[in-house]
Amino acid sequence: MFRGGLKLRERLVLCVSVITVLFTLLLVMDIQMDLGMTKKHLVPSHGRVIAPVQKEGLESAYNSFRNRLLQKTHSGLSTNVSKESLPSETAPLDPKNTNQINVVHEATKEMDNFEDLVDYLDLESHERKKFRVDLFRVHPVVVDDANEKKRRPNPSISEIKKINVESNATTLEKFHMQISKHELYPEGSALVDELLRLMQTEPILHVAQKTGGTQLKLIIDYPNELQALFKPMRFPREQQTLPNHFYFTDYERHNAEIAAFHLDRLLGFRRAMPVTGRLLNMTTELYQRAEGDLLSTFFVSPSDNLCFHGKCSYYCDTSHAICGNPDKLEGSFAAFLPSGKLAPTKVWRHPWRRSYHKRRKAQWETDPNYCQLVRDIPPYDEHRRLYDLMDMSVFDFLIGNMDRHHYETFKLFGNDTFTLHLDHGRGFGKPFHDEISILAPLLQCCLIRRSTLETLIRFHNGPGLKLSEAMRESMSRDPVAPILWEPHLVALDRRVEIVLKGIRDCLQKSEPSEDSNKIEDV
Numbered sequence: 001m002f003r004g005g006l007k008l009r010e011r012l013v014l015c016v017s018v019i020t021v022l023f024t025l026l027l028v029m030d031i032q033m034d035l036g037m038t039k040k041h042l043v044p045s046h047g048r049v050i051a052p053v054q055k056e057g058l059e060s061a062y063n064s065f066r067n068r069l070l071q072k073t074h075s076g077l078s079t080n081v082s083k084e085s086l087p088s089e090t091a092p093l094d095p096k097n098t099n100q101i102n103v104v105h106e107a108t109k110e111m112d113n114f115e116d117l118v119d120y121l122d123l124e125s126h127e128r129k130k131f132r133v134d135l136f137r138v139h140p141v142v143v144d145d146a147n148e149k150k151r152r153p154n155p156s157i158s159e160i161k162k163i164n165v166e167s168n169a170t171t172l173e174k175f176h177m178q179i180s181k182h183e184l185y186p187e188g189s190a191l192v193d194e195l196l197r198l199m200q201t202e203p204i205l206h207v208a209q210k211t212g213g214t215q216l217k218l219i220i221d222y223p224n225e226l227q228a229l230f231k232p233m234r235f236p237r238e239q240q241t242l243p244n245h246f247y248f249t250d251y252e253r254h255n256a257e258i259a260a261f262h263l264d265r266l267l268g269f270r271r272a273m274p275v276t277g278r279l280l281n282m283t284t285e286l287y288q289r290a291e292g293d294l295l296s297t298f299f300v301s302p303s304d305n306l307c308f309h310g311k312c313s314y315y316c317d318t319s320h321a322i323c324g325n326p327d328k329l330e331g332s333f334a335a336f337l338p339s340g341k342l343a344p345t346k347v348w349r350h351p352w353r354r355s356y357h358k359r360r361k362a363q364w365e366t367d368p369n370y371c372q373l374v375r376d377i378p379p380y381d382e383h384r385r386l387y388d389l390m391d392m393s394v395f396d397f398l399i400g401n402m403d404r405h406h407y408e409t410f411k412l413f414g415n416d417t418f419t420l421h422l423d424h425g426r427g428f429g430k431p432f433h434d435e436i437s438i439l440a441p442l443l444q445c446c447l448i449r450r451s452t453l454e455t456l457i458r459f460h461n462g463p464g465l466k467l468s469e470a471m472r473e474s475m476s477r478d479p480v481a482p483i484l485w486e487p488h489l490v491a492l493d494r495r496v497e498i499v500l501k502g503i504r505d506c507l508q509k510s511e512p513s514e515d516s517n518k519i520e521d522v
């Protein structure tokens with residue numbers, strides 16, 4: 001009885017084991033040979049869908065890119081960016097719709113390495129064109145600027161003006177003379193470091209108010225004709241844009257000017273003048289160096305601190321005074337642009353300018369084909385200008401600057417020249433809100449420079465530091481570091497990802513056009 005029972009149980013166990021082994025074998029065979037018995041649920045959700053037949057050679061890179069891109073087609077974020085945030089696709093932007101952003105944050109939790117974009121950049125230009133033709137896109141999304149960069153002549157101000165730069169020229173003079181047609185300074189410029197050092201340490205000889213613009217700015221004179229544009233600190237770093245302030249009534253933040261210079265340099269644009277922070281002594285470095293109109297606005301506050309308010313159209317009154325703490329004042333110092341005599345600038349109205357009216361909307365906010373219009377108008381119809389506006393849109397989106405009403409270029413370089421990045425005092429105001437409408441130029445035109453896209457991918461994927469880390473490191477050398485409140489640094493990384501998702505979205509869609517037979521070369 002006892003023995004027989006045991007045997008029966010052994011037999012049962014043996015049977016179950018054999019069945020299990022057989023079933024496992026069957027499963028393994030199914031997965032290996034793709035017999036289709038297991039259906040989708042056995043494929044891990046993050047696993048790649050590999051195309052059944054892949055041609056070798058040239059075609060395989062193309063197929064690999066296509067597969068990856070198409071895999072992303074139904075990603076929540078991608079659809080979200082295109083359907084709700086892109087004016088070119090459907091509804092106009094709704095600044096009140098914070099849902100757009102929330103969904104973005106939800107969907108970004110899983111690490112996305114943008115392998116589809118990386119694959120796309122690896123394609124040969126004819127493969128990229130083929131993909132574009134398949135999608136009925138007339139214009140390329142990614143413009144290859146590498147060859148153009150190598151070929152283009154890049155004369156400096158001194159070359160154009162035929163000025164011989166003497167060895168005893170001042171640092172700012174030398175800097176002005178080397179400004180070139182395509183950038184303010186070359187990568188790794190020692191002159192930039194020297195300018196920053198001088199603005200931080202040289203004695204202040206004279207202080208005057210700068211006219212023009214809406215908020216208080218001072219012109220600082222140092223020895224050797226060095227000049228800087230000073231914006232005072234008004235608030236602690238953590239102060240956010242007041243919810244009822246329009247972008248055009250928002251206070252300027254001195255630290256935003258400093259951070260914007262570092263970001264512009266890290267992104268490889270080099271279109272912003274060098275800016276540093278510095279602590280000033282209110283009495284000896286401001287009050288004793290001021291004259292006339294500015295001097296008459298100095299007063300002593302009830303808590304015995306020296307204050308001033310200057311004269312300007314916004315926030316230049318006793319209730320918005322700038323006071324020492326107790327006698328120290330922090331501010332940003334931007335190296336002065338060349339004089340109007342040496343290199344006058346031309347001021348351009350930004351095509352994606354906001355309405356600057358409490359109720360009115362700008363044309364780009366309601367016209368889904370606005371970019372097609374801009375593309376045909378000089379100077380946006382040739383050379384680098386439209387690409388520069390795309391870079392500016394990325395730059396402003398990263399810093400949250402909605403105040404780009406105009407921009408400037410140096411007249412002596414003509415139209416095929418870089419756009420200056422000036423006036424970033426209204427950036428870095430809302431670290432917990434990503435203002436997608438700032439990306440409207442990029443999302444409506446579906447256009448980005450290859451070099452900019454590669455830089456963003458590098459800051460997102462590595463190798464090297466994340467954008468927030470690179471910014472933290474770059475700004476750590478500033479005398480008034482830390483420059484940014486941590487949530488702003490977190491926002492930078494989050495926004496890089498949003499730009500990349502926007503580009504992915506662009507690569508997947510066709511383009512509204514009257515003449516879809518005309519396909520531009522990359």
Ligand SMILES: Nc1ncnc2c1ncn2[C@@H]1O[C@H](COP(=O)(O)OP(=O)(O)OP(=O)(O)O)[C@@H](O)[C@H]1O
Nearest residue numbers: 212213214215229273334335336337422423424425
């Ligand atoms: N580094 C600089 N050196 C010399 N001039 C400068 C510099 N930066 C800006 N400016 C000039 O100063 C003027 C006003 O600067 P900015 O735009 O920063 O002031 P603003 O008060 O913010 O102006 P607005 O309120 O009109 O936006 C601009 O026309 C610009 O040409």
Ligand SMILES: [Mn+2]
Nearest residue numbers: 213403423425
């Ligand atoms: Mn401004």
